Amino acid sequence: MSAxxxxxxxxxxxxxRPDGSPVRVLVVDDELSITELLSMALRYEGWQIRSAGDxxxxxxxxxxxxxxxxxxxxxxxxxxxxxxxxxxxxxLPDVPVLFLTAKDAVEDRIAGLTAGGDDYVTKPFxxxxxxxxxxxxxxxxxxxxxxxxxxxxxGDLTLDEDSHEVSRAGENIHLTATEFELLRFxxxxxxxxxxxxxxxxxxxxxxxGGQANVVELYISYLRRKIDAGREPMIHTRRGAGxxxxxxxx
Amino acid sequence: MSAxxxxxxxxxxxxxRPDGSPVRVLVVDDELSITELLSMALRYEGWQIRSAGDxxxxxxxxxxxxxxxxxxxxxxxxxxxxxxxxxxxxxLPDVPVLFLTAKDAVEDRIAGLTAGGDDYVTKPFxxxxxxxxxxxxxxxxxxxxxxxxxxxxxGDLTLDEDSHEVSRAGENIHLTATEFELLRFxxxxxxxxxxxxxxxxxxxxxxxGGQANVVELYISYLRRKIDAGREPMIHTRRGAGxxxxxxxx
DNA sequence: TGTGTTTCTCAGGAAAATCACAGCTTTCAG
DNA sequence: CTGAAAGCTGTGATTTTCCTGAGAAACACA
Numbered sequence: 001m002s003a004x005x006x007x008x009x010x011x012x013x014x015x016x017r018p019d020g021s022p023v024r025v026l027v028v029d030d031e032l033s034i035t036e037l038l039s040m041a042l043r044y045e046g047w048q049i050r051s052a053g054d055x056x057x058x059x060x061x062x063x064x065x066x067x068x069x070x071x072x073x074x075x076x077x078x079x080x081x082x083x084x085x086x087x088x089x090x091x092l093p094d095v096p097v098l099f100l101t102a103k104d105a106v107e108d109r110i111a112g113l114t115a116g117g118d119d120y121v122t123k124p125f126x127x128x129x130x131x132x133x134x135x136x137x138x139x140x141x142x143x144x145x146x147x148x149x150x151x152x153x154x155g156d157l158t159l160d161e162d163s164h165e166v167s168r169a170g171e172n173i174h175l176t177a178t179e180f181e182l183l184r185f186x187x188x189x190x191x192x193x194x195x196x197x198x199x200x201x202x203x204x205x206x207x208x209g210g211q212a213n214v215v216e217l218y219i220s221y222l223r224r225k226i227d228a229g230r231e232p233m234i235h236t237r238r239g240a241g242x243x244x245x246x247x248x249x
Numbered sequence: 250m251s252a253x254x255x256x257x258x259x260x261x262x263x264x265x266r267p268d269g270s271p272v273r274v275l276v277v278d279d280e281l282s283i284t285e286l287l288s289m290a291l292r293y294e295g296w297q298i299r300s301a302g303d304x305x306x307x308x309x310x311x312x313x314x315x316x317x318x319x320x321x322x323x324x325x326x327x328x329x330x331x332x333x334x335x336x337x338x339x340x341l342p343d344v345p346v347l348f349l350t351a352k353d354a355v356e357d358r359i360a361g362l363t364a365g366g367d368d369y370v371t372k373p374f375x376x377x378x379x380x381x382x383x384x385x386x387x388x389x390x391x392x393x394x395x396x397x398x399x400x401x402x403x404g405d406l407t408l409d410e411d412s413h414e415v416s417r418a419g420e421n422i423h424l425t426a427t428e429f430e431l432l433r434f435x436x437x438x439x440x441x442x443x444x445x446x447x448x449x450x451x452x453x454x455x456x457x458g459g460q461a462n463v464v465e466l467y468i469s470y471l472r473r474k475i476d477a478g479r480e481p482m483i484h485t486r487r488g489a490g491x492x493x494x495x496x497x498x
Numbered sequence: 499t500g501t502g503t504t505t506c507t508c509a510g511g512a513a514a515a516t517c518a519c520a521g522c523t524t525t526c527a528g
Numbered sequence: 529c530t531g532a533a534a535g536c537t538g539t540g541a542t543t544t545t546c547c548t549g550a551g552a553a554a555c556a557c558a
Contacts, residue, residue: 036335040365043343127364176504191412201364208360213546214506220548237413238514238545239426245412425515460518462535467516469537487525487534 015047015138017068023138026067027051028058028084029100030077034123037206038071041127042134055079059087066092069138071130073100085113096137098130117141124205128181132161152187155233155246157226159187173225178203182218183226186234186244195241215242264296264387266317272387275316276300277307277333278349279326286455287320290376291383304328308336315341318387320379322349345386347379366390373454377430381410401436404482404495406475408436415475422474427452431467432475435483435493444490 015023025047027038035051042049050065052058055076062070070088074081085097099113099120114120117140119133139149150162156169164180166173175183181203186194196215200208219242223234231247264272274296276287284300291298299314301307304325311319319337323330334346348362348369362369366389368382388398399411405418413429415422424432430452435443445464449457452464468491472483480496 032335036338037361037364039342040338040367044364044366178505191414193411193413195363197369198363201361206361206364210505211507213508216546217506217548220546223547236546240413243412427516459516462519463517465535466518466537469535472536485535 015045015135018142023047023069024065024067025049025069025071025134026058026062026065027071028053028055028076029071029073030054030075031073034073034100037127038130041131041202045131055084055087058084059091062088062095063091067095068141069134070095070097071100071134072097075102082113094141096141098133098137100125124207126181126203126205128185128202132181132184136161152184154187154190154244155248157187157233157244159184168226168230175222175225178218179221179225182215183222183244186242189243191243191245193237193241193243198241264294264384272296272318273314273316274298274318274320274383275307275311275314276320277302277304277325278320278322279303279324280322283322283349286376287379290380290451294380304333304336307333308340311337311344312340316344317390318383319344319346320349320383321346324351343390345390347382347386349374373456375430375452375454377434377451381430381433385410401433403436403439403493404497406436406482406493408433417475417479424471424474427467428470428474431464432471432493435491438492440492440494442486442490442492447490 017023023046025042027035027042027049028051029035029038030053032053035053039049039051050061050067052061055078058070058072058076072081072084072088076084081099088095088097097113097118099118101120101122103122103124117137119137121129121133136150150160152159152161157167159166159180161184164175166175166180166183182199185199185203196212199215200212204214219234219236223232227234233247234242234244236242266272272295274291276284276291276298277300278284278287279302281302284302288298288300299310299316301310304327307319307321307325321330321333321337325333330348337344337346346362346367348367350369350371352371352373366386368386370378370382385399399409401408401410406416408415408429410433413424415424415429415432431448434448434452445461448464449461468483468485472481476483482496483491483493485491
């Protein structure tokens with residue numbers, strides 16, 4: 001099933017299927033809070049979501065829902081993750097799967113699985129990460145000519161979601177993982193004020209219990225790397241949040 | 250459920266559902282004074298309002314009322330806010346929710362709430378803020394192609410609710426949060442006289458106990474930034490209030 | 499295990515925003 | 529013309545919000 005993209009007037013890029021209908025994603029996890037969180041966030045991407053709490057339900061739902069991608073927790077009550085994967089693949093041989101695993105889980109098992117083009121994130125994850133990986137999976141599972149989609153551009157600032165390369169005015173910039181995710185979130189919502197709460201909810205993992213001023217701190221880091229000595233692109237809206245926009249305007 | 254807008258002859262922009270019927274909003278709070286206050290303000294927007302005083306009532310009402318948005322206090326007598334959310338979502342998976350929280354409880358556990366596109370305001374809130382957030386939620390939950398809806402225009406003055414940018418005759422103008430809200434209120438009611446009491450009630454939070462002349466003060470601030478050296482757009486109607494209108498006429 | 503990197507807390511200080519107060523100006527009724 | 533009410537705005541105190549340096553803790557990798 002191939003996917004195309006359109007860009008809404010907001011500047012938000014949306015993934016769509018070739019026939020224009022929304023992308024379908026199946027979320028499988030036994031913790032209700034996780035499926036709720038993911039469902040909500042993925043719906044916000046404009047995708048159509050179904051969820052299941054165990055392997056049996058997952059296989060059943062997949063059969064009739066025919067998702068374009070599956071988010072699958074490796075730890076399910078009734079079945080081993082691999083078994084679920086096998087049954088899913090019997091019905092939907094090409095569907096890409098994003099695995100959710102515990103941080104300390106054995107990685108060698110996953111390694112073999114992701115060779116097939118699948119991917120995984122470790123719990124606790126950040127929503128930006130899950131969304132980005134899913135977008136990647138869906139994009140790659142479809143028409144191959146969509147390389148440009150992985151590059152975000154705002155003014156003379158570019159961010160490549162595949163290679164994780166960032167550059168401003170042609171000059172390469174090294175970012176840490178968190179800085180990268182924060183910048184990606186800003187760049188996916190250019191010219192829009194994002195509150196610290198929104199940023200925290202999307203960029204930091206869902207169990208983050210720390211101080212809200214990490215956002216300020218990382219904005220500060222980003223400014224040093226992105227805006228240093230240049231026309232600033234990251235702006236503070238006191239009492240509201242932050243936004244990024246081309247330096248020109 | 251998607252939403253569209255029409256502009257009434259008065260120049261007031263109203264949110265409507267695709268079939269032309271008014272937007273429906275469910276208000277949930279255990280304090281009667283709050284539900285009354287909100288109901289009145291939201292009805293004034295032309296919306297259809299139902300209210301509930303606890304979680305059980307909220308879930309029941311939602312089921313038959315099928316609101317386009319919900320205003321939900323996190324502190325309810327019978328249920329935890331998140332529990333209510335879960336039950337609401339079971340019936341109405343896509344309904345956006347605006348949470349009301351106490352100022353000091355913010356850190357508590359709002360985490361993840363804004364991630365799904367939901368939003369929150371802290372008590373004590375200003376009605377303009379609640380209305381603006383609700384409008385945003387409803388707009389985004391509906392058809393995606395509505396950029397123009399986030400921009401208010403009066404004469405050569407424009408205000409963008411997404412980027413929080415204000416400009417007159419193409420020139421960018423920086424406003425503080427309060428100035429921005431005041432101007433938004435004026436611009437949402439162009440050519441209409443708004444009394445100081447109305448302004449105070451709408452733009453300042455409901456527990457504001459200060460001097461009434463803050464309104465005069467902020468009108469003064471606005472004039473310096475908006476009207477300075479130009480044909481004035483903000484006019485005083487002595488003994489009645491203020492109004493904004495295009496400079497031309 | 500050691501080393502360099504990254505993430506995050508804490509706290510001080512800077513900057514900005516909000517608002518009270520008071521004196522001044524404008525408007526208008528009589 | 530005059531006084532009172534209504535509105536305007538300069539000054540500055542207070543509060544809020546934001547920024548950032550320093551360093552601790554966690555982590556990644558050799």
